[in-house]
Amino acid sequence: MSFRFLPEQPLSCVRMPAGQTVLLDPTRRPGGSSIEVLEGIARVYCPCEETESMTLAFLQPGDQLRTDRLCSEGVCVEALTPLSFRSEVEPAGETGFDAVNEWTLQLLRIRHLGSAEQRLHALFGLLVRRLGRRCGPWCDLPFRLTHERIGELIGTTRVTTTRLISRIRQAQLLEAPAGEPGLRLAPSLVESAPLAAA
CATH class of the missing domain: 2.60.120.10 (Jelly Rolls)
Known part of the structure; x- marks a missing residue:
């Protein structure tokens, strides 16, 4: 490290x-x-x-x-x-919003979903809702995470993560444009994510 x-x-x-x-x-x-x-x-x-x-x-x-x-x-x-x-x-006072606690809670909630597919779907939804933006027909996420890092976040292996992401790409719900640092996700993927209302 x-x-x-x-x-x-x-x-x-x-x-x-x-x-x-x-x-x-x-x-x-x-x-x-x-x-x-x-x-x-x-x-x-x-x-x-x-x-x-x-x-x-x-x-x-x-x-x-x-x-x-x-x-x-x-x-x-x-x-x-x-x-x-x-x-x-x-430091902000003892009351109010704590970004780290909120993120840790949301990531923990994702880890408790039943299947790796649900967890990946929920993670993409959370990342786009919190850190991305709607841009025309796509939702843009301004950075990429490695498949290994995504696997760590959803509690699965890199190989499983790669297989699940390939399925989402084949369904034309995700694009990773060459030469760009971010990802594009279909709004329907983001809006239908488990825990989206949280």
Whole structure:
């Protein structure tokens, strides 16, 4: 696993290209720290060997991440699209929306669906509803996840994930345009996803 450390001093803007990862280490900032995403989309995951980079959440502009409420070994933030965030944020109060808790709950709900096909369908629906947008006849998701990462999120193998995605592509409900960083999904796929009303 390759990542860089976030400097101890607060920064007004940290920029990261897609694919880069930073470790937020709570031992380097006693009392924890908090970041706020300014632009882009990030994946938050646990750096522990035992959990094999388990995804905890996805963040978008305006979302905060508090390290004092997460793993004692820290948490990694991976830029899925070009990302900028600030680390001089005063953590939001004890009340209100917590993006990491909300994502963790939604991902847990998906993992409890009966079949891998339902879980994949629900994951695509959740990602597009929360991080994508409708663009003409398609819903655009501005990033791609590897089949291995999708398998981790839905509790199945990469091989099963690839087979399920191939079925969705053959049904012309998903496109991965060459040379573009994102995916296109049919609105009917997103709207019919399990747990869509959540």
